[in-house]
Amino acid sequence: MGPWHYLPNPWRQAVLDLPRDRFATLEEIRFRLNRPVYLYGTGWQAPLSEKVVSAEDMERIVAVLAEYSLYARADELSRGYLTLAGGHRVGIAGRAVVVRGHVESVRQISGLNVRVARAVMGPGQALWERIEAEGLPLGGVLLISPPRAGKTTLLRDLIRVLSDQGRRIVVVDERSEISGFGGTGGSGHDLGMHTDVLDGWPKKEGIEVALRTLGPELIAVDELGDGGDLQAVFKARYSGVGMLATVHARSRADLVARREYRECLESGVFDAVVTLAAQPAPGTVTEVWTYGGRR
Known part of the structure; x- marks a missing residue:
């Protein structure tokens, strides 16, 4: 199952509505605060929509990706990512919470890089x-x-x-x-x-x-x-x-x-x-x- 299935709408449906060639070669979905969502594929990049990502949008997306349990995913967050079933990884940009010299979590999340993991035979x-x-x-x-x-x-x-x-x-x-x-x-x-x-x-x-x-x-x-x-x-x-x-x-x-x-x-x-x-x-x-x- 692709990582887009873990996104809330309208972003999930927008990805599913991509032209077939774009959908098949999609590598990354990038969410950046106060900017449009961008897609990156093999040899191409394009905005997903003109809508910019608000702080409320970012909070909602992160909550959905973490299955509404950020506390349970604290160890992953401290290393700057979340992993989704299927091997898809979400890289996280934001402010580090440092306790006794070690990153404990990430707050004020400003960017998400949803990477598509594909099985390729051959x-x-x-x-x-x-x-x-x-x-x-x-x-x-x-x-x-x-x-x-x-x-x-x-x-x-x-x-x-x-x-x-x-x-x-x-x-x-x-x-x-x-x-x-x-x-x-x-x-x-x-x-x-x-x-x-x-x-x-x-x-x-x-x-x-x-x-x-x-x-x-x-x-x-x-x-x-x-x-x-x-x-x-x-x-x-x-x-x-x-x-x-x-x-x-x-x-x-x-x-x-x-x-x-x-x-x-x-x-x-x-x-x-x-x-x-x-x-x-x-x-x-x-x-x-x-x-x-x-x-």
Whole structure:
């Protein structure tokens, strides 16, 4: 189910009334205080309507997206987003409420970025065939790209492909974006026959639980972050478990310039690094390489 179904009217109906080509390629719905709502798609952008978003509108939209329970979603809000069933994420702009040096919540919300998560079948198989053709082992695969270039979509399809080959995979899905985990306890996306999901677990703790209790051959995570995440990745690899992961990086040089990731590459934690681009379409593989030279 698309994220527009969670919006109140008139915005939900306006999105549903889009021309077919616009609807099929819609990537983001942006609400900004005192401005019209804007839509962003593959190669296009356009206003949804001329009506500007008032403070009352913003409050109503946030309440609906949070299912009228902002308190229950406080942890997500403190990290600047809400996740909707289906893996759709709503980024939040506003004033941070900082308590003892940590962001506790967000108030005076001034912007919402409703991102559309789409399941795409095919690129995962093509990538796996390319990795096999390059003669690279499936020990650690890292997908890198700038934001909105298709990392999560490609990771999701690669998980499905490898799982349906019989590999036992555990997805540590901190923000419910890979699986699209729903309130009924089921995944909104097809992740294959042999996949288990740890939904809402921080990556470090989830990787440790997966190693202790679920016996994976591969662990998959999205958007690696600080040193704690990487320490858990090291532990998984040294335990003989493979890793499928993504991280924000604009290029090979950008990734290698970051000391902690350069150390990962030097240690052989990732056997293959896949660089993605948003053009001509999100998820475009521009190169598959290993540290020290392209293969």
